[in-house]
Amino acid sequence: MTEGAPQRTVVAPADAPLCVAAVQLMSRLVVGTGKYATYAEMARCLEASGTDCVTVAVRRERLVNAAGENILDHLDVSRYRLLPNTAGCYSADDAVRVARLGRELLRDMGSKSADWVKLEVLGDRRTLLPDPVGTLVATERLVADGFTVLVYTSDDPVIARRLKELGAASVMPAGSPIGSGQGILNANNLRLCLEYLKDGDPGYPVIVDAGVGTASDVAEAMELGVDGVLLNTAIAQAADPERMARAMRDACAAGRNAFLAGRIPRRRYASASSPDDGRVT
Amino acid sequence: MSSHAAAAARWITVNGLDRPLPEAGSLAAVLDEAGLSGRPVAVEVDGAVVSRERFGERSLRGGERIEIVTFVGGG
Numbered sequence: 001m002t003e004g005a006p007q008r009t010v011v012a013p014a015d016a017p018l019c020v021a022a023v024q025l026m027s028r029l030v031v032g033t034g035k036y037a038t039y040a041e042m043a044r045c046l047e048a049s050g051t052d053c054v055t056v057a058v059r060r061e062r063l064v065n066a067a068g069e070n071i072l073d074h075l076d077v078s079r080y081r082l083l084p085n086t087a088g089c090y091s092a093d094d095a096v097r098v099a100r101l102g103r104e105l106l107r108d109m110g111s112k113s114a115d116w117v118k119l120e121v122l123g124d125r126r127t128l129l130p131d132p133v134g135t136l137v138a139t140e141r142l143v144a145d146g147f148t149v150l151v152y153t154s155d156d157p158v159i160a161r162r163l164k165e166l167g168a169a170s171v172m173p174a175g176s177p178i179g180s181g182q183g184i185l186n187a188n189n190l191r192l193c194l195e196y197l198k199d200g201d202p203g204y205p206v207i208v209d210a211g212v213g214t215a216s217d218v219a220e221a222m223e224l225g226v227d228g229v230l231l232n233t234a235i236a237q238a239a240d241p242e243r244m245a246r247a248m249r250d251a252c253a254a255g256r257n258a259f260l261a262g263r264i265p266r267r268r269y270a271s272a273s274s275p276d277d278g279r280v281t
Numbered sequence: 282m283s284s285h286a287a288a289a290a291r292w293i294t295v296n297g298l299d300r301p302l303p304e305a306g307s308l309a310a311v312l313d314e315a316g317l318s319g320r321p322v323a324v325e326v327d328g329a330v331v332s333r334e335r336f337g338e339r340s341l342r343g344g345e346r347i348e349i350v351t352f353v354g355g356g
């Protein structure tokens with residue numbers, strides 16, 4: 001028997017999977033399918049990100065040249081859970097209407113989770129900030145209609161708590177405006193959201209939705225203790241989207257592990273790592 | 282019925298565009314004309330979702346507004 005380097009198996013540290021409405025997701029990243037140069041690139045990025053839940057939008061079918069490619073030709077729905085959004089809706093009425101169309105599309109495809117929706121009720125076209133009142137109204141109506149509502153909202157802790165009380169399956173505060181790449185602008189508000197939403201209910205899923213620009217933003221969000229991150233533009237519009245997708249996957253895992261490991265407190269002064277005793281003087 | 286109303290009775294709106302009511306007069310005929318039969322779509326008529334099983338039996342009247350949607354990339 002020849003001697004070689006000892007074999008060492010690195011085992012991933014224990015962690016429970018992200019769980020939304022009693023459904024386990026293997027990845028803590030939810031990835032959007034918009035803004036990719038091609039469907040092939042989108043498919044490669046989804047693969048590299050490690051996600052198993054992707055968002056899609058509901059739009060009018062083209063009536064001319066309708067036989068063109070459909071995104072569903074490029075998404076393996078046995079592998080990815082589809083989460084239809086209500087993007088582009090500026091009223092509760094429109095959001096409920098679009099959510100029902102998305103549910104019908106999923107039902108028609110034979111999906112077992114056709115009632116999942118990423119609710120967005122927007123208040124302003126320039127900032128795409130959510131309309132908190134419309135979001136509350138739509139959440140209540142969709143929950144009453146049997147939907148599993150994952151709701152995009154601002155980082156306002158009080159609104160976040162109200163959305164949970166109305167029955168949202170996951171509250172998804174924005175890190176910063178959609179597609180802005182500004183990262184986490186108010187970490188303190190996110191901490192308060194987590195405190196409110198997980199009070200007596202530590203398993204309640206909180207997902208940062210929107211605003212991340214690069215891997216460190218994902219890591220920062222995860223280090224705060226959120227359960228997942230939803231992102232799209234930061235991957236799709238990166239110079240090398242597939243590499244960025246991989247970076248996001250790694251950052252998500254790194255941030256999660258750092259949160260579970262428990263960081264050291266910040267100190268004003270230094271603390272030597274080497275012992276004082278036995279110094280050569 | 283006025284001539285104006287009679288003309289309106291022969292038109293429907295599909296995804297925001299005015300279209301003549303198909304001869305067969307059913308929702309299935311509208312999808313067929315658009316080349317969307319069998320494609321992954323959801324349909325509503327005047328704001329109410331109509332499931333695929335009912336496309337054939339759902340007859341249309343002039344003035345009804347039809348929306349035919351599918352999934353596209355989004356975040």
